[in-house]
Amino acid sequence: MSAPTIHTPATPRAADVVERARDAAARESWAEAYALLHAHDLHPSRGLTADDLSVLADAAWWSGHVDESVTARLRAHAAFLAADDHRGAGLASWWLHYEYLGLGRPAAAAGWLHRARHHLEDLPDCPEQCFLAWSDAEEAQAHGDHEAALAATHRMTALALGSGSPDLLALSRQAESRVLLAAGRRTEALALLDDAMCAVSAGELSGMFTGWLYCLALTQCMEAADFGRAVEWTNAAMEWCAPPWPTHPPTDDRAAPSATGAAAEGAAEPGGRADAAGGSDGRTGAVDRPAGRTESVDGLTARTGPTTAGLAPVPPTASGPAPGPGQLPMAVPSGENPFRGVCRAHRVEVLDLLGVWALAEAEARQACREVPVDCLESAAAAYYAAGDVQRRQGRLDAAAVSYGHAHELGRIPQPGLALLRLAQGRADAAVAGVDLALACRGDARHDLLGRARLLAARTEVALAVRDVPGAADAAADLDALAGDVPLLRALADTALGSVALAERSGDAPRLLRRALAGWLELRVPYEAAQVRMLLAAVDRAGGDEEAARLELGSARAVFERLGAVPDARRAAALLSGGARRRLPGGLTAREAEVLRLVASGGTNKDIARDLVISEHTVARHLNNIFAKLGVGSRAAATAYAYAHGLI
Secondary structure: OOOOOOOOOOOHHHHHHHHHHHHHOOOOOOHHHHHHHHHOOOOOOOOOOHHHHHHHHHHHOOOOOHHHHHHHHHHHHHHHHHHHHHHHHHHHHHHHHHHHHHOHHHHHHHHHHHHHHHHHOOOOOOOOHHHHHHHHHHHHHOOOHHHHHHHHHHHHHHHHHHHOOOOHHHHHHHHHHHHHHHHHHHHHHHHHHHHHHHHOOOOOOHHHHHHHHHHHHHHHHHHOHHHHHHHHHHHHHHHOOOOOOOOOOOOOOOOOOOOOOEEOOOOOOOOOOOOOOOOOOOOOOOOOOOOOOEEOOOEEEEEEHHHHHHHHOOOOOOOOOOOOOOOOOOOOOOOOOOOOEEEHHHHHHHHHOOOOHHHHHHHHHHHHHOOOOOOHHHHHHHHHHHHHHHHHOOOOHHHHHHHHHHHHHOOOOOOHHHHHHHHOOOHHHHHHHHHHHHHOOOOHOOOOHHHHHHHHHHHHHHOOOOOOOHHHHHHHHHHHOOOHHHHHHHHHHHHHHHHHHHOOOOOHHOOOOOOOHHHHHOOOOOHHHHHHHHHHHHHHHHHOHHHHHHHHHHHHHHHHHHHHHHHHHHHHHHHHHOOOOOOOOHHHHHHHHHHHHHHHOHHHHHHHHHHHOHHHHHHHHHHHHHHHOOOOHHHHHHHHHHHOOOO
16 A cells, blocks of 8 residues: 655545646636535545645635635644745735635735735745736726836736746736726727736636636626627626536646635646646636527527526526615525636626617526625626616616615615606606715716716706706717717717707707617617607607608517617607696696696796786695605606606
């Protein structure tokens, strides 16, 4: 019988268990690796090496046991330190910093980042220092020091090239792209991002970096309003996330330790150290693409057949109810891909824009079940997107609940909440909400689309309360922000055209037709239909009733397909050409007349003169209108009139 190895003072059978766990980690079969190491670690007499503890930490994270991942990482750090291995200890420290940051413990995260610097800064160049350089870049960018951030990403690239790690090189490309985008160098930034994503889509990276870069890139694309890339990479990300995942050993043994919000790489060779560049982490190679038929859904690919669990809409009872107020998303089931919920939340945003609303809402529910507890911002984004769908479909109470969930998870639910208040006739709350959100918004270059949407909403709200100068200011700001980015340009042209229509400017037809062309090219149906409604008003004002009816008919068809009930009713009412119809809010015909004159800016005296009634009668009608609509001011009543197609 051979003697036990130096590094594993256990029985031959125990040693075999550890070897099997290492092999499972090398194949990225994390549920298997976790089960083996977790069971082995329950026996006090069976010690694990620092490298094996790192594997246990990785496997625990992939299996949905985030707290256990942290505990194993702490033990790995202690073991590396006892062995005077500062590279291993530094890497473990950095991952603890990142894990604690994701778990909402910034003080602990800062402490472990300080330890990582202590372990690594005085060493010769090594791949572990790439993560410190990344932290330097993030900190510099947070302080608006783009020059220092760019220098840090250049050091990342140099270290990645020196290590020969495709994982670290792709990460450095993405980090530099983000800095360049924030500095306004859009063309260079997107070229670098494309370079990084080539490595992802070609299957050249480890599983951890593949998932990480998909999430980072999708966030970056939406913030930069690059809708084309967002559609393409959302589809690819969901393909990668779909089960089975993965099924065979990696083919390339050159990889750095993996990166995510709560896990580190490092499945060591038997008896060896998890080296950041030397290939002992077992996280590289192409990942099997799941089999199954695919179908195109407005620019995305939905999976069908035997492997639809990762993509098909799930009924509310399929996995239990979505988390309620104050509840955290559930832990990721063992064997699932923990990136799936985050990628699905990004997919919801894309589906929303593409007008695939039923699927978007179902996917939002599923994303909230799948998102790990250290990625709650993704659950918040899914709730917010669901609220937008519900609001536009006229399900205002459901939208309020969804926006409330998003707020509980840390997201400011604007401008959706302001537009909800406008639809409810609470114009004062709408104005206050969107103005506060704009005041709180930081550097516009960090989230171009977020600020653009706020400015578009500010324009809409201002027009609803007859604040045409305020609307013009917001539209001008949006125009300056948009540049030649297609999605932003379409938003800006819509806002500018709306203001021009309110001002009875001759520029309205040109601006609105350019906006319509932009939305149609982007394949964003709801916004295109909204622009058609405005064009119908332009055509009618110009005496072209046939053109107006064509626009209204097209808009109505889109609204009905999407389930946008209030907009469909408004289009139908305008198509009826003034035919008698049931008025909203229980208003009488005379009360509707008074409300229209109020919305046009008329005083009680003006209205009395126009309708040949007394001012006392006007005041009585206004009291009835306020009571029926549940509003308390002329501005709120005006907003209600616009929202319900009375104007």
